[in-house]
Amino acid sequence: MRIGVVTFPGSLDDGDAARAVRLAGADAVRLWHGDPDLHNVDAVVLPGGFSYGDYLRCGAIARFAPAMESIIDAARGGLPVLGICNGFQILCEAHLLPGALTRNQHLHFRNRDQWLRVESADTAWTNTFQPGQEILIPVKNGEGCYVADQRTLDALEAEGRVVARYIRGNPNGSQRDIAAVTNEAGNVVGIMPHPEHAVEALTGPSLDGLGFFTSVLRALAGATAGASHAGGHQ
């Protein structure tokens, strides 16, 4: 399986994301923001950092990068896409996910290991978790406060699209403690904390982050099996 990791000017965690992809057992394919060709990847990770210096609004300019135009089209067609931190902000700016990420309510940058509760295992990026499972991965953001209007929040809850919530302390004031959400189809997930920083005992607080990357491999294997199965009946 080929998992693309996009590098924008100002991306920081593209190297760690590619490493997490390899540790999960896939090939990491580095994608460049200025190149609209997705090089036949099976899924895409939008990494953390400060694309385009966070100018205007976080993710607002990255959304119009040539690579993003292709990714937006492909995501609407079912390509699994995981946006981490700045990647989550880009997905919201691209309207692939509802809501927006705003300045942390207390105005402080937060960098710490954070407990989350996985609320939905029905996405391409969380299917190896158990619903309700508690995981520990680093959070590090200045603009991670998730906001949306009440109707959108109610719809997300009702449709099971809140993917993870902060527990034992909300680091940024996110509404309803939301740390991760998904789109209607479950192929696009945005998460503010950093699973790619929790994939090795040497550097992370746990190995809990690896599950996001093994999940997409399972989703892709299932899709392939489903496709060949369907093909067999034709």
Added chain:
Amino acid sequence: MARVVVDVMLKPEILDPQGQAVANALPRLGVTDVSSVRIGRRIEIEFTGEPDLDRAREIADKLLANPVIEDFDISVVEDVKAEVA
């Protein structure tokens, strides 16, 4: 030459922690009669030809403001030189 000004503000229901921080600092300046501060962004656009308000609106809607959390107003400054003078 004419200039189009786009004013972007957070929607009233969106918390503005920057504005709150500024408001909380005002008493240290001896200002005690301000009840609220909200911070927005002013963007000036100059067209090569005549100012195109529809175009400016499109730019504001697609890029300059995020309609999920922000509202914007568009206005034209007719004579830039007069404004500078």
